[in-house]
Amino acid sequence: MPDLAVAPGASTGFLFPSTPRSAMKRSMDQPVSEPSAARQELVRLLTQVASGDREALRSVYERTSAKLFGICLRVTGSEDDAADVLQDVYLTVWRNAARFDAGRASPITWLALIARSRAIDLLRRRKSVAEPIEAALDIPDENPDALQLASAGEDRDRLQHCLGTLDERGATLIRAAFLDGMSYPQLASREGVPLPTMKSWIRRSLQRLKGCLEA
Known part of the structure; x- marks a missing residue:
């Protein structure tokens, strides 16, 4: 370089x-x-x-x-x-x-x-x-709700609070996928699960997180 x-x-x-x-x-x-x-x-x-x-x-x-x-x-x-x-x-x-x-x-x-x-x-x-x-x-899924979590209307404290309401696996996956830049296939490989399973886990976690942020 x-x-x-x-x-x-x-x-x-x-x-x-x-x-x-x-x-x-x-x-x-x-x-x-x-x-x-x-x-x-x-x-x-x-x-x-x-x-x-x-x-x-x-x-x-x-x-x-x-x-x-x-x-x-x-x-x-x-x-x-x-x-x-x-x-x-x-x-x-x-x-x-x-x-x-x-x-x-x-x-x-x-x-x-x-x-x-x-x-x-x-x-x-x-x-x-x-x-x-x-x-x-x-x-990686460019779900608008996910990408906007930290920048489109919720302050840091509320986001951290809502992440804390998720189970440990869900919070870890959300951070890895949407902040650390890991793709769904990478996460599925790391966790040893099929790709559809990983997508389902993250989708459910996003739904719970969105519900908390909008409450």
Whole structure:
């Protein structure tokens, strides 16, 4: 990988320093969470990015690229694809930082959802061109309710409370699928169950979680 990675699109106007892929892959097993001080710093930086601060975007990249690369790699299964998606993630952050609401989601959760969504977009585009529509079943479910859990109307405390109402397996699967970027086939393999069973487990857990959030 070159020492510098070019951010796609001229609108950002600078080069992102790249993080070694070995370090990025090691980060995959770390939880999607951040200490309070680090969270507040990311909130501050994203506010600056929303105002057009390129150096703030660089700082966000340096603090989060390893974790987000891990999410992209889990979904795409390819280091090259993950690196390409990662650049798209930060271009999305540059364009949409003003939409981040610290009262509704932590910074790393918001960024993780963008990374997962962009990686899934890449797979769906390729599936639509190269394979029959049935193949799309193997791509992680981009259920709108799931993707919006942390960013479309519920604050962090309420989300954590509702996750706590799920059984341990359900909460673990929701976090793995929608925050850590693991696909349904990966989760089915990890748990040693058929893919339809895994989809059913996650669907039921999402229904219970949604019911709690809407109560």
